[in-house]
Amino acid sequence: MPKPAIKRPRVNVRRPDVMELVSAEVAVHYQSSLVEKIKDQDGKITCGNTTLLLAQDFGFCYGVERAIDLAYASRKVFPENRIFLIGEIIHNPEVNRQLREMDIVSLPWQEIDSSYDDLQPDDVVIVPAFGAPTSFMDKVEERGSYTVDTTCGDVMKVWRRVRGYAKDGITSIIHGKENHEETRATSSRALGIDGSGHFLVILTLADTDFLCEYIRGSGDKSAFLERFKGSYSDGFDPDLHLRKIGVANQTTMLKSETLEIQNRLATAIQDRDSAPDNFSVFDTICGATQERQDALFEMLKTRMDLLLVVGGYNSSNTAHLVEIGEKELPTFFIRDASQIKSLEEIVHFDLHQHAETTSNYANVFSGKEHITVGLTAGASCPNNLIEDTVRKVFALRGETLDL
Ligand code: SF4
Incomplete structure (x- = not known):
């Protein structure tokens, strides 16, 4: 189809008169006075024999x-x-x-x-x-x-970085989920302005080690191409396009894992050709993701009986909060309060099975002993859903919140 006669400009819908109306509507849909009050109490609320801790950073990002x-x-x-x-x-x-x-x-x-x-x-x-x-x-x-x-401006920063790699003949190694919207958008920018750039998306440390072995010269090309099928640019040849690599990451990955991946790749390049110029790195985890992960690590220093993480199942930054939590204590990834079905039953997303499952935690929720419940939420979770979860927890414990 030919290009239209009129090229529409990007529209600026951020007019002051419009934004005033929008703010009021967004507040009605997503804000929570209860959550604000808990934040004012340093993220802690106790009622009867139940304490709920809210992470210092959680929920909607900028x-x-x-x-x-x-x-x-x-x-x-x-x-x-x-x-x-x-x-x-x-x-x-x-x-x-x-x-x-x-x-x-x-x-x-x-x-x-x-x-x-x-x-x-x-x-x-x-x-x-x-x-x-x-x-x-x-x-x-x-x-x-x-x-x-x-x-988001933080996503565009990653695009600038991978476009720069392409301009300099550097292949982008993108730490992310190949089928995540952001990573697909970033991959397309890694081709560069003229489309001559290349990229490879890796997700796990096992992917990284496989890639490192190839860089060191001991991999099999067809096995490599098969393993990463669908995760590299058209025409990608590992023998040609791993000479100079630059790492970038989806903005919402787990910081510790991204750092480990960067270190392993830097070492592999160093082992191969002792040329540090052949390796570039730019940490592109966004501030909001980092703050939510740091806040959870901080909250985990306090003893808790269980952790609830609220967010959409396809939310990458939320999933990483779950990963952090489940290493320490029983952790449940819930979409909203309705998934805490009863004192006996929590329906939650199991990251390892990639499916919803039901866990029985009757002993924790229905016991008479004092319990402490931790609560956090991903960057895409509104406060009204967090409030619903707080109220549900206390209601199931037989406590009435007077906030
Ligand atoms: S999670 Fe980070 S990159 Fe994504 S929208 Fe929020 S601030 Fe932007």
Whole structure:
């Protein structure tokens, strides 16, 4: 299809009059006075024989707040237009449900299908906080629709880094989940402005060790290409494209793991050719992810009986909070309070099985002894869901909160 005669500019929906209305609406949908009161009490609330600790940093980050504000503002600025969203604005079912209520329709984010061909110049397309691959942006531009880009500034920093790698002939090694929206968006930028760059996405320490062995010269090429199938750029040749590598990471990864990956790769390059210039690194974990992980480590210094982590199951930063917690104590990854079914039953997401499961913790919840429950939430979890969880815990313990 030819490019449209009119190229729509990016729209600034952040007008003061609009944002005033948006703030009021967002507050009604997502804020919680109870959570604010607990924060004012240094994150601790005790009622009867139950104490609840709230991490010092939890829930909505600045990037998520901005993305939600812009999505709400889009509907106000374009009350009559069709509004679409590439995938989900963030990884939280409640927030995405609210956007559907505003008649903001989700388009597929895995691939460009025929629904993109139906976009019209008066349509509005919202780009989520994770960003979108360049092919999606080009398609929306080609259709001439309005674009409201909510990509987080911290994600764009990663893009600048991998584009710089491509310009310098460096292959990007991206620590992330190959099928995560952000990593797909970042991978597309790692091809560089002229498309000549390369990337490889790795997720685990086992992936890293496999890659390190190849760098040291003892790997098998076909086994390498098979293992990482779907995780590298078109035309990627490990014999050619691992000469100079630069590491970047999805913004929401586990800090300790990312550092370990960087160290192992740096050592492998050093072992191979004693040329430090062939290895570049730039830590791209965002501040919000780091703060939530640090706050949880701090909270874990206090004895707790169990930990609840609230967030969408597909939320990467939330999953890493669960990983940190489950090393120390019984930890439950719940979408919302409704999953604490009863004193006997918690339905939660098992990261290892990649499925919901039900655990029986009757002894903890229904006993008469004093218990301490820890609570944190990922960067995409609104405070109203945290409040629901707090109230549910105390209600199941037979305590009435007078806050
Ligand atoms: S988690 Fe980090 S990168 Fe993602 S939206 Fe929040 S601040 Fe931005």
